Amino acid sequence: MIVVEDIHVTFGRGTPLEKHALRGVDLTIPEGEFVTVIGSNGAGKSTFLGSLAGDVLAEQGRIAIDGTDVTRWDTPRRAGLVARVFQDPMAGSCAALTIEENMALAAARGRRRGLSLALGSDRRKGFRDRIAALGLGLENRLHDRMGLLSGGQRQAVSLLMATLAGSKILLLDEHTAALDPATADFVLDLTRRIVRDNRLTTLMVTHSMRQALDYGDRTLMLHEGRVVLDVAGEERAGLDVPHLLALFARQRGGAEISDDSLLIG
Amino acid sequence: MTEIALFGAIEIGLVYALVAIGVYLSFRILDFPDLTVDGSFPLGAAVCAVLLIAGVNPWLASLAAALAGAAAGLVTATLNVRFKILHLLASILTMIALFSVNLRVMGRPNVALLMQDTVLTPFYGLGIPDHIVRPLVVGVIVAVVVLLLARFLASEFGLAMRATGVNARMARAQGVDTDAHVYAGIALSNGLTGLAGALFAQTNGFADVTTGIGTIVVGLAAVIVGETVLPARALALALVGCVAGSILYRLAVQLALSADAIGLQASDLNLVTAVLVAVALILPRLKAKASRSAPRSTRAAK
Numbered sequence: 305m306i307v308v309e310d311i312h313v314t315f316g317r318g319t320p321l322e323k324h325a326l327r328g329v330d331l332t333i334p335e336g337e338f339v340t341v342i343g344s345n346g347a348g349k350s351t352f353l354g355s356l357a358g359d360v361l362a363e364q365g366r367i368a369i370d371g372t373d374v375t376r377w378d379t380p381r382r383a384g385l386v387a388r389v390f391q392d393p394m395a396g397s398c399a400a401l402t403i404e405e406n407m408a409l410a411a412a413r414g415r416r417r418g419l420s421l422a423l424g425s426d427r428r429k430g431f432r433d434r435i436a437a438l439g440l441g442l443e444n445r446l447h448d449r450m451g452l453l454s455g456g457q458r459q460a461v462s463l464l465m466a467t468l469a470g471s472k473i474l475l476l477d478e479h480t481a482a483l484d485p486a487t488a489d490f491v492l493d494l495t496r497r498i499v500r501d502n503r504l505t506t507l508m509v510t511h512s513m514r515q516a517l518d519y520g521d522r523t524l525m526l527h528e529g530r531v532v533l534d535v536a537g538e539e540r541a542g543l544d545v546p547h548l549l550a551l552f553a554r555q556r557g558g559a560e561i562s563d564d565s566l567l568i569g
Numbered sequence: 570m571t572e573i574a575l576f577g578a579i580e581i582g583l584v585y586a587l588v589a590i591g592v593y594l595s596f597r598i599l600d601f602p603d604l605t606v607d608g609s610f611p612l613g614a615a616v617c618a619v620l621l622i623a624g625v626n627p628w629l630a631s632l633a634a635a636l637a638g639a640a641a642g643l644v645t646a647t648l649n650v651r652f653k654i655l656h657l658l659a660s661i662l663t664m665i666a667l668f669s670v671n672l673r674v675m676g677r678p679n680v681a682l683l684m685q686d687t688v689l690t691p692f693y694g695l696g697i698p699d700h701i702v703r704p705l706v707v708g709v710i711v712a713v714v715v716l717l718l719a720r721f722l723a724s725e726f727g728l729a730m731r732a733t734g735v736n737a738r739m740a741r742a743q744g745v746d747t748d749a750h751v752y753a754g755i756a757l758s759n760g761l762t763g764l765a766g767a768l769f770a771q772t773n774g775f776a777d778v779t780t781g782i783g784t785i786v787v788g789l790a791a792v793i794v795g796e797t798v799l800p801a802r803a804l805a806l807a808l809v810g811c812v813a814g815s816i817l818y819r820l821a822v823q824l825a826l827s828a829d830a831i832g833l834q835a836s837d838l839n840l841v842t843a844v845l846v847a848v849a850l851i852l853p854r855l856k857a858k859a860s861r862s863a864p865r866s867t868r869a870a871k
Contacts, residue, residue, distance in 0.1 A: 380746045381744075395739060399735070408728055412729070412744070413744040414744050415744075421725075422723060
């Protein structure tokens with residue numbers, strides 16, 4: 305469960321480029337809920353995800369994960385509770401390390417790293433079984449460097465890595481945006497499967513309204529650092545992309561939607 | 570090349586192999602260009618020499634030299650990690666400061682070790698010629714270091730250190746305290762260099778404040794030569810490559826200096842070093858160029 309109370313984030317305070325990226329976000333996400341997050345460029349989606357992961361520290365407000373106040377915790381400390389998959393397939397894994405080494409890194413998330421072998425034979429076998437379940441034939445390529453995989457394969461392995469340490473929260477930052485449509489669909493289906501099987505509390509930022517409605521249980525729309533739309537259940541089931549656009553326009557006081565990126569999907 | 574010159578080259582190559590491994594850790598694994606070694610090498614020599622003269626056990630003196638080197642590395646890492654000074658500049662600051670520190674440690678520019686016991690002393694009386702005993706003992710020490718380090722880098726802690734150098738953002742997202750791994754890695758790198766300095770003092774019988782000049786170039790030369798002759802992806806083999814590179818580099822230098830026909834003197838060493846490093850850096854590029862143009866020419870022949 306994630307509880308966010310009135311968090312504010314400002315970049316470049318006191319400079320001409322000052323940007324008030326989050327202006328008081330309040331949110332409670334119950335355990336096991338799959339939330340999709342949409343919003344135009346600069347709406348604060350990535351900042352919001354970053355503030356949950358610890359990359360950005362909120363200057364005001366409070367963040368609690370599973371009852372623990374993590375507001376002042378930095379990224380490595382929060383990593384024990386939160387797993388992430390980045391937009392850039394290169395960012396979420398180490399290209400120069402092998403697949404199994406990347407998995408070993410992820411498996412030790414939130415634990416003290418000692419001098420025991422990172423890849424004992426038991427652990428290797430465990431990794432082989434887990435990666436075989438992806439159905440990509442990667443179980444015979446554990447010794448290959450991560451950099452040899454395609455973008456889709458890397459995102460699939462990154463998703464798998466997110467489940468290895470047993471943390472219950474998954475943050476997805478437009479993790480299919482850099483992929484071609486067919487690969488994106490594959491990765492999204494895999495996401496759905498992994499979230500369901502591991503009963504993960506998930507936040508998925510996406511640029512696509514279609515994806516935002518098709519996946520998950522609840523949809524948030526951010527605009528100028530605030531949550532302007534929060535729909536779930538019956539109301540959400542009845543929504544289509546045009547409805548969403550109209551709702552968005554009403555929330556903004558009838559303002560025209562000028563950002564093309566909102567219409568994609 | 571005489572037999573004595575040959576074993577001399579192997580011996581000095583093995584001593585500097587520890588520097589090469591240290592440089593491999595900082596430059597290659599942590600992606601942290603660290604020039605501190607120019608100061609931590611003579612620091613290790615100075616600490617070891619002074620302790621030997623004070624009658625301390627040679628193994629303890631060598632350990633102290635390694636710890637002194639590690640402390641120097643921690644200074645550089647602190648300047649960079651804590652105070653955000655550019656890594657290259659941070660290491661130059663430490664290196665310059667160490668010149669003065671080394672003079673303080675020794676009390677004068679150089680110290681001779683004449684009658685003092687060293688880690689080599691127990692092995693001199695075994696009927697093997699001295700010029701073979703020295704590389705043997707140093708070689709065993711280097712082998713132990715390589716084995717321990719290979720095991721360390723395969724551990725969870727070592728793996729996190731490698732990830733820190735490759736992709737710090739990902740490492741942090743996986744819960745790796747990247748700052749702690751930079752501290753540990755740079756300390757380890759300079760600790761090995763300090764140990765190399767201690768072995769240098771004991772095999773050559775002196776410590777001199779100027780021996781540090783160019784240590785980084787020699788270490789880097791060994792790493793590059795090693796990568797050229799042994800292009801291995803497996804980490805343990807890369808460490809062996811550092812050792813092989815260091816020895817080959819010394820043999821090449823010795824060969825260049827002892828070939829009378831070329832007319833080089835010992836004072837030309839730095840020139841020879843620079844040329845060797847440049848050649849080692851250029852060769853892979855030429856090779857890549859050749860392999861790129863080769864398929865093109867076969868296609869043209871069809």
